[in-house]
Amino acid sequence: MSTKILVTVKEVAEVDDEFEISGLDIDDRYLEYDLNEWDDYAVEEAVQLSEAGDDVEVVTVTLGPERSEETIRMALAKGADRAVRVWDDALADAGLLDATTKADLLAAVVESEEPDLVLTGVQAADDSFGATGVALAERVGFEWAAVVNDLDYDADANVSSVRRELEGGVEELTDVEGPAVLTIQTGINEPRYASLRGIRQAQRKPLDVHALDDLGLDESVVDSPVDLTSMYEPESEGDAVVWEGSPDETADELATFLREQGVVEG
Amino acid sequence: MLDYVGLEADLDAEEQLIRDTAREFVEEEVRPDIGDHWIEGTFPTELIEEMGDLGFYAPNLDGYGLPDVSETAYGLLMQELEACDSGLRSMASVQGALVMYPIHAYGSEAQKDRLLEDMGRGETIGCFGLTEPSHGSNPSAMETHAEADDDGYVLNGTKTWITNSPLADVALVWARDRSDPDEPVRGFLVETDRDGVETPKLEEKLSLRASVTGQIELSDVHVPEENVLPGVEGMKGPLSCLTQARFGIAWGAVGAARDCFETAREYATDRDQFGKPIASYQLQQEKLAEMATQITTAQLLVYRLTELKERGDLRPEQVSMAKRNNVRTARDQSRIAREMLGGNGITADYSPMRHMANMETVYTYEGTHDIHSLIIGHDLTGIPAFE
Numbered sequence: 001m002s003t004k005i006l007v008t009v010k011e012v013a014e015v016d017d018e019f020e021i022s023g024l025d026i027d028d029r030y031l032e033y034d035l036n037e038w039d040d041y042a043v044e045e046a047v048q049l050s051e052a053g054d055d056v057e058v059v060t061v062t063l064g065p066e067r068s069e070e071t072i073r074m075a076l077a078k079g080a081d082r083a084v085r086v087w088d089d090a091l092a093d094a095g096l097l098d099a100t101t102k103a104d105l106l107a108a109v110v111e112s113e114e115p116d117l118v119l120t121g122v123q124a125a126d127d128s129f130g131a132t133g134v135a136l137a138e139r140v141g142f143e144w145a146a147v148v149n150d151l152d153y154d155a156d157a158n159v160s161s162v163r164r165e166l167e168g169g170v171e172e173l174t175d176v177e178g179p180a181v182l183t184i185q186t187g188i189n190e191p192r193y194a195s196l197r198g199i200r201q202a203q204r205k206p207l208d209v210h211a212l213d214d215l216g217l218d219e220s221v222v223d224s225p226v227d228l229t230s231m232y233e234p235e236s237e238g239d240a241v242v243w244e245g246s247p248d249e250t251a252d253e254l255a256t257f258l259r260e261q262g263v264v265e266g
Numbered sequence: 267m268l269d270y271v272g273l274e275a276d277l278d279a280e281e282q283l284i285r286d287t288a289r290e291f292v293e294e295e296v297r298p299d300i301g302d303h304w305i306e307g308t309f310p311t312e313l314i315e316e317m318g319d320l321g322f323y324a325p326n327l328d329g330y331g332l333p334d335v336s337e338t339a340y341g342l343l344m345q346e347l348e349a350c351d352s353g354l355r356s357m358a359s360v361q362g363a364l365v366m367y368p369i370h371a372y373g374s375e376a377q378k379d380r381l382l383e384d385m386g387r388g389e390t391i392g393c394f395g396l397t398e399p400s401h402g403s404n405p406s407a408m409e410t411h412a413e414a415d416d417d418g419y420v421l422n423g424t425k426t427w428i429t430n431s432p433l434a435d436v437a438l439v440w441a442r443d444r445s446d447p448d449e450p451v452r453g454f455l456v457e458t459d460r461d462g463v464e465t466p467k468l469e470e471k472l473s474l475r476a477s478v479t480g481q482i483e484l485s486d487v488h489v490p491e492e493n494v495l496p497g498v499e500g501m502k503g504p505l506s507c508l509t510q511a512r513f514g515i516a517w518g519a520v521g522a523a524r525d526c527f528e529t530a531r532e533y534a535t536d537r538d539q540f541g542k543p544i545a546s547y548q549l550q551q552e553k554l555a556e557m558a559t560q561i562t563t564a565q566l567l568v569y570r571l572t573e574l575k576e577r578g579d580l581r582p583e584q585v586s587m588a589k590r591n592n593v594r595t596a597r598d599q600s601r602i603a604r605e606m607l608g609g610n611g612i613t614a615d616y617s618p619m620r621h622m623a624n625m626e627t628v629y630t631y632e633g634t635h636d637i638h639s640l641i642i643g644h645d646l647t648g649i650p651a652f653e
Contacts, residue, residue: 073283193291196321196333196343199283 002055003155005046006115008106008133009060009075009083010036011068012126024095024231035071038121042184044191045151046119047079053155057081061109063102065092069207076202077194083207084109090212094222096127101222103135108215110140116158118181122147133183143180149188267349267524270562273569277338284339288346291320292354300351301614303476307469309353310476311433317358318388322347324362327370330382337575341517341568348518349525352624353477355518360429361385363511365392365438368453371506372497377455381436393434393465395425395456395482396504402427403637404652405440406501410484412454414445418490421454424483427631431465431480434458438495439482440504453495453503462487474627509582512632513575516588517568519596519628523561526596526603526618530554533607533616544606553606557599564592583645590638597625 011033019030035043043060050056058080062072065087072083086105091097097105110118120133137144149171150163158178163171165185176182194202212218241257243250258264269275277285296310303310317323321333322343328334348355366385369377384390401407410423421441431437437456442449458465464483471479495503531554534545544550567588574580603618604611612619629635637652644650 070279070282073279074286077283077287193320194283194287195319196284196287196325196335196339197331199280199287200333200335202283203280 004057004115006118007042007046007060008120009039009062010124011071012036036124040191042119043075044189073202076205077198085209088212090219096228098224098226099129099131099135102132103139104221106136107139120183122183137181143176145176146183147185148182149185281339285342288343292350296350307475309478315388324366337572344514344517345521349521351476356477359511359514364394364507367510368507372495390435393428393430393437395439397427399426410441411444412441421484421487426481432467450499455493473623512585512589516592519592520564522621523596523599526600527557530603530606560595564595586638586641593628
């Protein structure tokens with residue numbers, strides 16, 4: 001019996017230490033793009049399941065412009081079998097894509113791919129909604145588990161035994177029946193580096209691009225009750241002091257500082 | 267990293283991914299501890315198989331599970347490894363260009379099957395024995411020799427300055443075959459666990475400290491006929507390997523110089539003296555301008571060299587020019603970078619002085635700077651100065 005795992009892969013923007021804001025976004029000159037850290041763990045988890053199992057196909061899905069193909073190829077180089085990229089002028093014009101819009105777009109891909117398991121990162125490093133995975137499960141009527149930091153997958157029964165990270169250091173063990181969406185937490189595994197062989201093979205793996213029409217959607221999918229109204233850098237209310245060096249060296253400096261500030265006496 | 271004339275913008279997607287992967291691997295897995303390894307005089311041996319898994323050994327060769335990437339991708343890999351430390355690039359150069367390349371080019375099918383895949387994975391470590399205690403720049407005067415016996419050869423001699431010999435499972439030893447009246451140089455694959463083989467480590471180096479260097483002592487070592495490389499005789503064998511390795515060095519030196527430049531630029535913009543960053547002073551700006559110009563020139567040279575190599579038109583003399591120029595650039599500019607770092611520059615917390623010390627080795631090995639001058643001089647005049 002074959003298993004298909006769909007992994008959502010986002011290309012995120014990383015901001016330089018020094019940057020400028022231009023309109024509703026950070027000026028492009030200060031951005032670099034990379035594979036979302038949480039998705040890297042999700043890809044690794046899927047590839048490990050594929051290496052351990054028989055006949056497991058790992059498909060990535062990305063919402064993003066052509067530029068994101070570099071990031072997609074990285075996921076393919078790490079062992080995913082093929083990729084789907086969704087993009088459309090309507091998406092480019094919309095600016096902000098909220099979690100609902102992304103869930104609708106991904107749901108269309110889930111419906112055509114019919115995976116047994118969907119893995120997403122817990123959140124994206126840039127906009128940090130942290131909601132897309134669970135919203136997708138709700139759209140497609142899948143079971144779901146969020147913030148998964150350990151996974152034991154039974155492909156025959158399509159049951160995922162997961163450990164979830166809850167607030168306050170509490171963890172939950174639970175079984176989730178498939179098809180399911182699991183949002184993957186960092187630390188669940190150790191993501192590999194792409195090998196040079198993997199990078200070569202990745203250039204030849206299929207990467208299909210779909211527009212809204214291809215997925216049976218129209219421009220209304222970008223309608224959102226959420227608007228981005230402004231982007232600004234919060235005023236810092238205090239300065240942090242960082243001492244570098246061994247505890248022996250820095251303890252004295254801390255003690256002097258606390259005395260000077262009147263926090264301790266003597 | 268400095269790329270003043272935008273050469274990297276023209277890399278294809280595969281080459282960019284290879285550069286990024288190598289850079290990320292080096293930053294996360296090697297750089298944090300490389301200063302400590304350098305001080306201790308050790309190589310991070312736990313990385314040998316990991317680098318193999320990533321395909322870092324002889325990635326420009328085909329077959330035997332090797333990735334067969336472009337020469338540009340291979341050069342970029344050497345550049346990123348040496349941006350961390352020349353010892354790391356030396357590991358990849360010796361394994362790939364000096365041992366796997368000759369097996370690939372001149373070995374029998376059985377030798378290729380036996381060694382290339384394992385060496386590519388880093389499970390078998392190789393070293394290259396050419397230099398001898400009394401024969402450095404003139405290896406053709408080598409004393410190490412082989413005599414035929416019943417089913418193979420008996421080897422005697424000493425090789426020195428051998429990168430990785432104390433770690434190696436197999437040594438490719440170049441020796442004169444005295445059973446042939448012409449006494450041609452031939453390549454012998456010598457497993458280091460054979461009777462009569464010793465590989466003592468050379469201690470107390472002041473350069474390339476994060477790399478293990480040793481000797482290969484051969485006392486009546488028997489190797490079977492099947493351990494001789496069948497496809498090459500004469501100095502062409504070892505010299506063709508050195509051309510491959512020097513190509514990687516020319517790229518690697520750019521990496522080391524770029525790392526020095528970026529360290530100096532960052533330091534100069536962060537470090538305040540007399541109420542403003544030292545980068546705002548003309549003396550420092552001139553240093554950065556000259557460093558960037560020299561590095562860009564070195565970079566242009568390797569990109570052109572790579573085009574020639576890719577289409578099969580590269581001559582060894584051209585590789586000599588690039589090795590000579592780029593290593594000199596890295597050697598000179600690492601010293602300037604160290605200077606800009608002031609007192610902090612003499613600590614292992616910053617890379618330039620480590621690179622500077624390493625460059626004394628790189629300036630000397632694989633043909634000294636002066637010998638490359640003579641190779642180019644010979645090519646330009648038709649008159650060999652060393653005969």
